[in-house]
């Protein structure tokens with residue numbers, strides 16, 4: 001209708017304050033201590049342009065990127081801000097960061113295998129796994145792979161020694177270790193194709209999350225109302241059903257008024273008024289509304 005003649009006024013309804021929590025959804029979560037090179041890898045393998053810098057907590061919000069693979073399906077990778085010990089108790093914005101791992105399927109643990117900041121990569125992985133389990137047991141059970149980063153800093157025997165240590169610690173548990181350099185790109189391809197393999201092993205039936213809030217369904221058609229004689233020549237009609245009907249009826253418009261009259265008839269209100277002995281010229285009161293009764 002180009003020129004509507006009938007409008008319904010607004011009506012009182014349930015009011016609700018909601019807090020919406022954003023959780024990033026990605027196939028793969030890239031986790032690790034601060035400064036290990038997570039954002040560098042993301043920028044190397046996707047078109048994402050995360051901030052990269054040589055200090056901790058450069059990344060404060062997850063960055064997403066799409067990895068394209070030749071001859072295989074690509075996937076979405078989320079670069080999660082650096083985690084530290086105590087993250088599951090909220091330390092270092094831990095909760096803020098951990099929640100973004102919840103909806104990923106495979107986890108890449110990234111470590112600084114060259115220990116450029118003096119930390120032990122094996123301890124780092126164990127620490128992060130402990131934090132993941134403490135936050136949500138289920139996350140820690142997801143398939144994992146280790147990206148031993150910053151291999152370009154090491155040479156010859158050093159390189160082998162570093163990687164063998166990590167392998168000895170984790171490969172017996174079925175967690176593969178890939179030596180890489182996010183800066184040069186060395187080893188990255190092998191890592192990505194292996195991640196693709198892991199994703200392919202996962203049953204991809206969608207996970208259904210239980211709704212935490214279900215707005216009540218309520219039909220107003222059967223809400224009660226009452227018809228009473230208040231005093232001589234005055235009748236009162238009230239109840240939730242009446243209140244609601246008046247709420248969506250615009251009595252100033254012709255159509256609205258027609259609707260109102262039809263409602264009185266079809267709902268049986270007119271009949272009840274007559275049963276209660278209403279006479280022509282008596283007053284009917286409905287909330288703020290008074291009108292004279294004529295047949």
Ligand SMILES: Nc1nc2c(ncn2[C@@H]2O[C@H](COP(=O)(O)OP(=O)(O)OP(=O)(O)O)[C@@H](O)[C@H]2O)c(=O)[nH]1
Nearest residue numbers: 034035036037038039040053057058059082182183
């Ligand atoms: N030598 C070397 N340095 C690297 C490599 N990858 C990253 N870096 C350097 O490590 C520093 C940290 O890199 P980021 O990618 O910002 O690290 P991040 O893990 O995202 O750090 P947060 O966001 O703080 O958690 C930067 O100075 C990078 O240039 C690598 O493969 N080799």
Ligand SMILES: [Mg+2]
Nearest residue numbers: 038039058059
């Ligand atoms: Mg980063």
